[in-house]
Amino acid sequence: MEILTAQALVRFGLGRRGGEPLPSDPAAWLLDQLQQPDPTRLDEPPTTAAGLTALREDRATKPPPGESRSRALFKVQAAAQIANAITTPSPFRERLVWFWTNHFTVSLRRGQCTAVAAAFVEEAIRPHVIGRFSDMVLAVMRHPAMLLYLDNATSFGPDSPLGQRTHRGLNENLARECMELHTVSPLAGYTQADVTSFAKILTGWSVDLKADPPGFRYRPFAHQPGVHWVLQQQFPPDEAGGIAALAFLANHPATHRFLATKLVCHFVADDPPPDAVRVIETVLRDTNGDLFTASAALLKLPAAWQPATKLRTPMEYVIASVRALDVPPDEMPNLLGILAGLGQPFWSPPAPNGWPDRAIDWAAPEALLRRIDWASAFAARVGGRDVVEVADNTLGPLLRAETREAIRHAGSRRDAMTLLLTSPEFQRR
Amino acid sequence: MNLSRRTALLGLATSVSLGRASLALASAPTEKRLVVIILRGALDGMAAVVPYGDPDLATLRGELVPPAPGQANGLLDLGGFFGLHPALAGVHEMYKDDEVLAIHAVAGCYRVRSHFEAQDYLESGADYRMTSGWLNRAVGSLPASGTSRPDGEALAVGVAVPLLLRGPAVIANWAPRGFVQPAPDLYATIAALNQSDPVTGPAMAEGLRARGFSASVMTGEEEPKDKSAFPTLAHSAGEMLRAPDGPRIAALEIGGWDTHTAQVNRLNGPLKQLDAGLVALKTALGPAWAQTAVLVMTEFGRTARVNGTKGTDHGTATVAFVLGGAIAGGRVKATWPGLGPGQLLENRDLAPTLDLRGVAKGILSRHLGLDAAGLARVFPDSENVAAMAGLMRA
Numbered sequence: 001m002e003i004l005t006a007q008a009l010v011r012f013g014l015g016r017r018g019g020e021p022l023p024s025d026p027a028a029w030l031l032d033q034l035q036q037p038d039p040t041r042l043d044e045p046p047t048t049a050a051g052l053t054a055l056r057e058d059r060a061t062k063p064p065p066g067e068s069r070s071r072a073l074f075k076v077q078a079a080a081q082i083a084n085a086i087t088t089p090s091p092f093r094e095r096l097v098w099f100w101t102n103h104f105t106v107s108l109r110r111g112q113c114t115a116v117a118a119a120f121v122e123e124a125i126r127p128h129v130i131g132r133f134s135d136m137v138l139a140v141m142r143h144p145a146m147l148l149y150l151d152n153a154t155s156f157g158p159d160s161p162l163g164q165r166t167h168r169g170l171n172e173n174l175a176r177e178c179m180e181l182h183t184v185s186p187l188a189g190y191t192q193a194d195v196t197s198f199a200k201i202l203t204g205w206s207v208d209l210k211a212d213p214p215g216f217r218y219r220p221f222a223h224q225p226g227v228h229w230v231l232q233q234q235f236p237p238d239e240a241g242g243i244a245a246l247a248f249l250a251n252h253p254a255t256h257r258f259l260a261t262k263l264v265c266h267f268v269a270d271d272p273p274p275d276a277v278r279v280i281e282t283v284l285r286d287t288n289g290d291l292f293t294a295s296a297a298l299l300k301l302p303a304a305w306q307p308a309t310k311l312r313t314p315m316e317y318v319i320a321s322v323r324a325l326d327v328p329p330d331e332m333p334n335l336l337g338i339l340a341g342l343g344q345p346f347w348s349p350p351a352p353n354g355w356p357d358r359a360i361d362w363a364a365p366e367a368l369l370r371r372i373d374w375a376s377a378f379a380a381r382v383g384g385r386d387v388v389e390v391a392d393n394t395l396g397p398l399l400r401a402e403t404r405e406a407i408r409h410a411g412s413r414r415d416a417m418t419l420l421l422t423s424p425e426f427q428r429r
Numbered sequence: 430m431n432l433s434r435r436t437a438l439l440g441l442a443t444s445v446s447l448g449r450a451s452l453a454l455a456s457a458p459t460e461k462r463l464v465v466i467i468l469r470g471a472l473d474g475m476a477a478v479v480p481y482g483d484p485d486l487a488t489l490r491g492e493l494v495p496p497a498p499g500q501a502n503g504l505l506d507l508g509g510f511f512g513l514h515p516a517l518a519g520v521h522e523m524y525k526d527d528e529v530l531a532i533h534a535v536a537g538c539y540r541v542r543s544h545f546e547a548q549d550y551l552e553s554g555a556d557y558r559m560t561s562g563w564l565n566r567a568v569g570s571l572p573a574s575g576t577s578r579p580d581g582e583a584l585a586v587g588v589a590v591p592l593l594l595r596g597p598a599v600i601a602n603w604a605p606r607g608f609v610q611p612a613p614d615l616y617a618t619i620a621a622l623n624q625s626d627p628v629t630g631p632a633m634a635e636g637l638r639a640r641g642f643s644a645s646v647m648t649g650e651e652e653p654k655d656k657s658a659f660p661t662l663a664h665s666a667g668e669m670l671r672a673p674d675g676p677r678i679a680a681l682e683i684g685g686w687d688t689h690t691a692q693v694n695r696l697n698g699p700l701k702q703l704d705a706g707l708v709a710l711k712t713a714l715g716p717a718w719a720q721t722a723v724l725v726m727t728e729f730g731r732t733a734r735v736n737g738t739k740g741t742d743h744g745t746a747t748v749a750f751v752l753g754g755a756i757a758g759g760r761v762k763a764t765w766p767g768l769g770p771g772q773l774l775e776n777r778d779l780a781p782t783l784d785l786r787g788v789a790k791g792i793l794s795r796h797l798g799l800d801a802a803g804l805a806r807v808f809p810d811s812e813n814v815a816a817m818a819g820l821m822r823a
Contacts, residue, residue, distance in 0.1 A: 151689045151690050151738060151740075154690060154737075154738045155737060155738065156737050156738075158737060163737065168737045168738060168739075169736060169737020169738075170736055170737040171689050171690065171736055171737055171738045171740065171742070172736075172742050172743075173689045173742070176542070176543075176743070180543050180545075186541075186543065186546065192542065192775065192777070195542075311628060311629070350684065351469075351470075351544065351545070353545050359628045360628070363628045363629060363632045364632065364636075365632045365633065365635040365636030365637075365639055366636050366639070367632075368629055368632045368633050368636055369633065369636040369637065372611065372616065372619055372633070373611070376611035376615070402622065403622055406618055406622055410618075415611070415615055418611060418615060418619070419615075419618060419619065419622065422619045422622070422623070423622050423623070424622070424623050424625070424626035424629050424630070427629055428626075
């Protein structure tokens with residue numbers, strides 16, 4: 001295996017699956033994944049309507065915790081997402097889906113999101129990962145999962161007819177996080193007045209649980225009347241104002257800088273090299289936020305081909321381990337419980353800024369010992385495999401001589417497999 | 430004691446997820462104990478310690494204000510102007526024993542309303558993000574620092590070390606195990622293979638040392654009765670801090686405070702957890718409670734007005750608590766800014782009149798004996814913030 005091939009598999013992919021065929025031109029292989037249609041085929045594609053219907057029934061029947069329809073739906077849908085990651089022939093594209101899903105975090109820590117988190121990924125994220133960033137922002141901000149997660153569904157204009165009648169008013173949670181975490185970031189130097197004003201713009205963007213099918217609904221009677229200003233720009237009243245404001249924020253220069261920094265941090269290095277950030281920022285600016293061109297530009301960064309600068313997150317680590325051993329689907333362990341044990345419960349980041357993206361955030365001493373403990377349990381599945389062969393298959397030239405020696409001299413196949421999975425070259429990407 | 434025994438002691442044998450609570454500990458060359466509790470998500474100070482004597486409160490808050498002291502489910506009185514939220518009954522008992530000081534209208538040295546920036550600054554002890562936390566620098570600045578403890582400098586429990594305790598002073602951590610563990614010699618080989626990695630190498634070495642270290646400080650006592658994560662961890666922290674050769678510094682955190690909607694209901698759970706945790710901490714510390722100071726702090730307060738969804742949005746000043754057997758409590762310390770027209774910060778938030786760094790400095794100097802140079806290292810650019818006097822019992 002060539003070093004660039006090995007690097008493509010771990011840096012931009014999810015690790016090699018067993019002894020799957022190797023691409024002859026790694027950069028072309030990665031680019032091709034963006035040019036082909038997304039191969040993801042989920043058995044029962046999750047939908048917002050089905051998720052909200054489950055939420056509606058749970059609210060009516062009040063089942064005990066853990067026995068809700070929402071939870072049951074989530075378990076099936078999460079397992080399907082994980083299985084897709086393990087088997088996908090387009091791992092780079094899947095990594096982009098994960099990246100943007102984390103960028104626009106909705107978390108199961110807010111129970112209402114349980115039944116719509118999968119629909120959020122499939123409806124708001126996946127269709128847009130090689131499209132325009134502004135389209136993704138609009139899809140995200142209209143999605144019931146986000147409107148519920150960050151409270152906008154119940155934010156009313158204080159001077160709207162509904163606000164006047166019910167004496168309910170503004171909730172600025174979504175407006176603030178959209179500016180801070182999703183688009184311009186504090187780089188734009190916005191003020192509290194901008195946040196409040198943007199929150200007014202977004203009033204009325206809500207969720208109708210009673211409709212058939214239930215889903216997004218713009219409620220004009222909840223919308224704060226009048227024109228509003230954000231970052232010195234004026235926006236008209238009604239739903240059009242929100243659409244215009246999101247397009248403005250999505251294409252703001254500060255957004256391009258912020259997204260470029262995050263992308264380079266994720267795919268290149270914990271401390272993003274400034275010239276690499278500048279390249280991606282320029283691409284985003286010149287293309288009005290075209291994510292295909294920006295993703296393709298990542299592949300051309302020389303810095304992206306330096307090996308092993310990043311530490312795999314628990315999710316990346318577990319998926320890469322399962323792929324390396326090529327575990328058959330019917331022998332798949334319960335990865336949801338494992339991810340929780342390793343500190344990254346599925347779709348459940350603690351806060352709207354999502355999972356952290358640097359080695360230091362995942363390398364607490366106990367966190368790494370838990371990886372070892374899990375790896376040694378998982379390594380019991382090695383069966384009769386030749387571990388040196390597994391190691392060569394998954395890491396190729398990245399495998400160090402000392403790790404290979406340790407594997408050869410291990411007391412059992414299981415210990416040998418544990419040594420492979422806990423070696424620094426396997427934990428890094 | 431073996432690992433499974435310790436896991437059972439934590440009461441978390443079957444649950445490897447600590448939810449929103451976590452604990453980190455550090456040893457220090459002192460017999461005094463210091464516990465810092467971070468409330469992540471911004472506690473509404475005016476809901477925890479309600480200024481019910483302020484004539485403008487009802488206008489701003491309406492149904493968010495609990496009934497007056499003496500009524501059913503009413504506030505627990507703190508001397509005629511302030512009242513403690515009814516969920517904090519255990520804290521109120523300590524207050525009556527002069528062990529609790531509530532510090533109101535207090536804020537950090539930053540004016541941002543982003544959780545993530547504000548938590549970074551709160552833990553850094555500065556109005557910018559530093560690579561170390563103020564509590565770590567405080568450990569490194571203790572007068573007798575340098576005397577090494579036989580069983581390690583520091584210990585953290587949980588899967589992550591909070592920024593508050595990150596820095597040059599060495600921190601290790603461990604947590605209740607979730608998986609079957611390999612034999613010690615395999616651990617050793619794994620650690621050797623990782624030795625050259627700048628990230629995984631030191632972290633693994635530290636983690637292994639911490640697991641050994643933990644066994645020596647945890648003494649075989651009964652399993653705590655309360656199984657919920659925060660009181661359980663607080664109890665464990667108390668037991669470890671109590672041990673003669675145990676750690677002396679602990680950092681705990683508990684989330685759930687970001688009450689943008691339905692605040693009256695949502696705040697009950699976290700406040701009860703906090704209250705139960707503080708009681709568990711005191712109980713577990715036993716005689717060491719007399720040597721203990723606890724600082725409870727949050728990144729910022731919440732808007733003075735109720736928002737449109739019966740909650741509150743991100744604000745500025747809030748309340749902090751200082752408690753423990755070493756604290757001169759039984760008081761609310763505040764220069765109350767008022768809630769009337771013109772008195773709110775930006776016509777929105779409770780205005781800050783006290784600096785949280787002054788509170789921390791008061792504890793670090795009078796309780797742990799840090800000198801002026803040490804305090805300047807712990808809190809950079811804070812020359813004009815005096816250490817708050819009168820926090821500790823004479």
